[in-house]
Amino acid sequence: MKRIAIQGIEGSNHHIVAKKFYDKDITLNECLSFDILVDSLLTGHSDQAIMAIENTIAGSIIPNYALIDKNNLHISGEYYLPIHHHLMALPNQNIEEITEVCSHPMALLQCKEFFKNHQHIKLIEDVDTAEIAKRISEKQLTGVAAIAPKMAAEIFNLSIIEDEIQTIKQNATRFVIIQTTKPENGIHEINKASLKFELDHKRGSLATILNVMSDCKLNLTKIQSLPKIETPWKYAFFVDVTFETYKDYQKAKSIIEIMANDFKILGEYKNGRL
Amino acid sequence: MKRIAIQGIEGSNHHIVAKKFYDKDITLNECLSFDILVDSLLTGHSDQAIMAIENTIAGSIIPNYALIDKNNLHISGEYYLPIHHHLMALPNQNIEEITEVCSHPMALLQCKEFFKNHQHIKLIEDVDTAEIAKRISEKQLTGVAAIAPKMAAEIFNLSIIEDEIQTIKQNATRFVIIQTTKPENGIHEINKASLKFELDHKRGSLATILNVMSDCKLNLTKIQSLPKIETPWKYAFFVDVTFETYKDYQKAKSIIEIMANDFKILGEYKNGRL
Structure with missing residues (x-):
């Protein structure tokens, strides 16, 4: 149980x-x-x-x-x-x-x-x-x-x-x-992801990432900048995205991985919205 | 007093x-x-x-x-x-x-x-x-x-x-x-603004706005999506920007006004960061 x-x-x-x-x-x-x-x-x-x-x-x-x-x-x-x-x-x-x-x-x-x-x-x-x-x-x-x-x-x-x-x-x-372990959700069940990344304080860097998401057909359902603990007033971004196909998401993921610092997937799961 | x-x-x-x-x-x-x-x-x-x-x-x-x-x-x-x-x-x-x-x-x-x-x-x-x-x-x-x-x-x-x-x-x-009234900050004292806007749920709409900000040399110091009270799961965006000249900011403002819904300036003021 x-x-x-x-x-x-x-x-x-x-x-x-x-x-x-x-x-x-x-x-x-x-x-x-x-x-x-x-x-x-x-x-x-x-x-x-x-x-x-x-x-x-x-x-x-x-x-x-x-x-x-x-x-x-x-x-x-x-x-x-x-x-x-x-x-x-x-x-x-x-x-x-x-x-x-x-x-x-x-x-x-x-x-x-x-x-x-x-x-x-x-x-x-x-x-x-x-x-x-x-x-x-x-x-x-x-x-x-x-x-x-x-x-x-x-x-x-x-x-x-x-x-x-x-x-x-x-x-x-x-x-x-x-949970503590990576979930074993099959890629066909997955249509939403929670991501975290950090960006340099260069002008337009967030816009660039969002452009990538948009080009890869990801829908942004949530975004927030959050202070980085231990380094006050540096921000990390928490973003939720939904997508039609896992392939689109995978493409975006591999590009963002290169562009952003400390890119982390908090979770890939099934959208719970009715 | x-x-x-x-x-x-x-x-x-x-x-x-x-x-x-x-x-x-x-x-x-x-x-x-x-x-x-x-x-x-x-x-x-x-x-x-x-x-x-x-x-x-x-x-x-x-x-x-x-x-x-x-x-x-x-x-x-x-x-x-x-x-x-x-x-x-x-x-x-x-x-x-x-x-x-x-x-x-x-x-x-x-x-x-x-x-x-x-x-x-x-x-x-x-x-x-x-x-x-x-x-x-x-x-x-x-x-x-x-x-x-x-x-x-x-x-x-x-x-x-x-x-x-x-x-x-x-x-x-x-x-x-x-305060309840619009502050009388002179444009030479102003180098930061807090903005709020709503966007259609069209893919890439936020990226488009952030591109405008970037093109107008605005630096994004904070962003968050917030649920719209009374219309659950529709989001408004709260954004803080800093800028070198009021003219740049004014240009961005007039473009965003056209592109976004319910654009609102929460405040224009002097950056308090040391």
């Missing part, structure tokens, strides 16, 4: 992705931080891990890119999950009785507008979404609510006070599947 | 930037979140605000880009501050006696390696760095330490237990000066 590390506990969005991504039964390793998640891979306790990497509202979770890069992990797949935030608490309480809401900072950020209309509620940042639901249930905390997926309410016997409290209703998060 | 909003309280890094950026005396408006900071500008309580926008380790503070964009604020200047994190507490305590460290999530992230060697300390996320220093001082809390700039220790009479605990010693943060 495959051992899969997730950030958070059962009932979290990472857990939902685990259920949707894997056909078969898996063993879940719950990790309370992304660092612990990566350690679980590095120490061989997990075969693969699921990691949130970007969301509709806040953009990339940049420290996670650094974790993948620094630890030479490989992206072997991706999954896009629509995010639904629900406010949940012990049964028979209404919103006026709730004085505290604990959740992950990202969930709080995504529900900001809702809480503007409920100023009596104190917002408290915590490490996970589902973990608070579990705590409320175990300690029978009244007056405290969690923001978590519906599955967390079911698992921990909480009632949903308000559903869909996220500001942007079409909110989605992109998750990547990561 | 100019009224300047800062994120955090006196003794914070934002306060240090305020002292360094402005020659003259200013009135400080302390704001406990970036939302409150922006509100302070929008309601006319502050003339300008100082906002952290990117740092060496974690990259861009993406929600702050969204705040500037959404509220049509203008960037009128920037400042690069080297960041020094110090661990501070009430006098006469050593590190073994400290059981809790509270600070801003970014500060905790930047000192992660230090705390790996002090596993007995519980890390607690809070809204500000200096604010914890103030609280320790006011409530005379023992066993609790703050991560904050040296100035906070001086203002709140705390002792520094360990200095320079940030993992990356050359850590720096870029701050922007923002």
Whole structure:
């Protein structure tokens, strides 16, 4: 049985992705931080891990890119999950009785507008979404609510006070599947890649690389410059591309390899976009 | 006297930037979140605000880009501050006696390696760095330490237990000066601009824009694609450029205006890099 590390506990969005991504039964390793998640891979306790990497509202979770890069992990797949935030608490309480809401900072950020209309509620940042639901249930905390997926309410016997409290209703998060070894994806399954490269600070050097990609029929789905740790204000570029044929991608790859410094393939996988 | 909003309280890094950026005396408006900071500008309580926008380790503070964009604020200047994190507490305590460290999530992230060697300390996320220093001082809390700039220790009479605990010693943060009105920077003072545009998902469209920039002798110092709020998985591009002459920049600007959708100048200002 495959051992899969997730950030958070059962009932979290990472857990939902685990259920949707894997056909078969898996063993879940719950990790309370992304660092612990990566350690679980590095120490061989997990075969693969699921990691949130970007969301509709806040953009990339940049420290996670650094974790993948620094630890030479490989992206072997991706999954896009629509995010639904629900406010949940012990049964028979209404919103006026709730004085505290604990959740992950990202969930709080995504529900900001809702809480503007409920100023009596104190917002408290915590490490996970589902973990608070579990705590409320175990300690029978009244007056405290969690923001978590519906599955967390079911698992921990909480009632949903308000559903869909996220500001942007079409909110989605992109998750990547990561592992320590190079994935054995067949070239016919692959139509997306995550690349990293560094460039000299010569004018136009990025444009030149993008021209190569365009000539080789690669579609850029994402680009960002990121500071190079240890050498402040030097930038590396993280780029996601999709393509029709592996041959086109291979051609671009071999040209960029020559043109850019420190060219690295973070992953080649199947596009998870519906 | 100019009224300047800062994120955090006196003794914070934002306060240090305020002292360094402005020659003259200013009135400080302390704001406990970036939302409150922006509100302070929008309601006319502050003339300008100082906002952290990117740092060496974690990259861009993406929600702050969204705040500037959404509220049509203008960037009128920037400042690069080297960041020094110090661990501070009430006098006469050593590190073994400290059981809790509270600070801003970014500060905790930047000192992660230090705390790996002090596993007995519980890390607690809070809204500000200096604010914890103030609280320790006011409530005379023992066993609790703050991560904050040296100035906070001086203002709140705390002792520094360990200095320079940030993992990356050359850590720096870029701050922007923002305001509601278009700044009156003279064209001779301007050699940097922050731009935003949207592009059709046509292959090579970004490369084409970057070619224009390169042809007009603009240097790209930063690029990132950001999800368009309300239309998930459509991206806008945020780009910073520097240039030798305003004329070159103006030429690029007028071409990009025609080629890109929703072209917006977030700010034209003097490069703050030393």
